[in-house]
């Protein structure tokens with residue numbers, strides 16, 4: 133069978149399973165779970181792998197599920213990833229009433245598309261024509277949320293990193309993978325697309341990474357009206373710290389895409405007492421690891437200066453976040469050509485740098501990855517108006533394009549996978565990556 137005949141057969145097999153693929157996506161949509169707690173979602177993946185007769189292992193970074201489909205040889209391994217977790221959006225119509233979790237980042241689509249790839253390869257008997265293996269990997273905790281909960285998991289020794297892919301890399305669960313493909317849904321405001329019900333595909337280029345921050349200012353409580361002179365106002369110290377960062381903003385280079393967006397999670401205890409314990413969370417985002425570290429130092433200096441000005445204390449906890457994303461250009465070209473054949477070349481574009489972040493960025497430092505944004509949704513990501521309008525594109529055609537890309541990579545002797553690896557230079561080894569993560573992990577204190 134030629135490569136193109138095989139591609140056609142796999143695409144037909146995926147199309148024939150459309151109702152099952154949608155049913156899986158909808159079942160996960162109906163039961164959203166937050167990162168490192170995705171037990172019901174993982175069980176759905178296990179059931180799907182089981183019904184395909186795939187060998188799988190579970191419990192990777194608590195909830196991950198991993199299946200390996202063997203080729204006629206195992207020269208290289210291509211992984212297709214799907215993320216298990218939801219985001220918190222209590223206003224979304226499908227939100228879980230207890231946790232507020234909702235799938236308005238479309239990870240349910242990722243899982244269904246990943247299973248769809250397995251269905252297509254299996255039903256078409258494709259693996260016997262491939263010189264490498266395919267790993268289907270349902271991975272936990274892409275959204276960097278519930279920082280306090282994850283910090284507790286870390287203190288209990290259950291995880292080390294708050295992002296699922298970082299944790300999986302640390303645990304060695306990507307040691308047997310050479311390159312990874314994954315899709316993420318994207319929303320569109322393009323009226324023509326919304327009216328026609330036909331979305332488009334954006335190949336992704338680069339994205340920001342970030343360092344997570346927990347900041348605590350400590351002052352001295354005192355009566356806010358009768359004896360403010362006896363107190364040290366931690367809220368004022370915090371505001372001075374944030375103003376210090378704002379004063380630095382004109383030193384942030386446009387090309388570094390710096391973002392600092394703190395929230396004050398505790399601003400004081402009682403209105404008539406000088407605030408003595410004020411807490412803040414933030415990310416520091418930037419487009420490269422060097423920029424991340426440089427701006428983080430500057431921002432910490434400004435935050436400390438707020439404490440210095442007021443005679444307060446500050447504790448700044450820097451937490452490993454996500455690394456910037458770099459997509460492999462050969463993989464992007466292959467996926468783009470396959471997607472273009474399905475939806476029309478004019479519907480496949482290259483997206484500019486994205487100032488948001490994903491833990492696929494971490495993976496992209498140690499292996500080639502391709503992470504397209506598939507625009508079949510309306511509203512906003514992470515918001516209550518998020519909704520899918522092009523099910524055919526996000527569930528079926530994306531899975532077909534990824535399956536075709538896997539065939540390109542592994543057909544015959546997996547020569548194209550070899551070419552990708554030949555053309556690709558990893559930004560870090562796994563050891564260098566783990567060293568970087570540890571170098572971020574630090575607590576700075578100033579004053580009391």
Ligand SMILES: [Zn+2]
Nearest residue numbers: 219237275514
């Ligand atoms: Zn998201």
Ligand SMILES: [Zn+2]
Nearest residue numbers: 237239274316
């Ligand atoms: Zn997401």
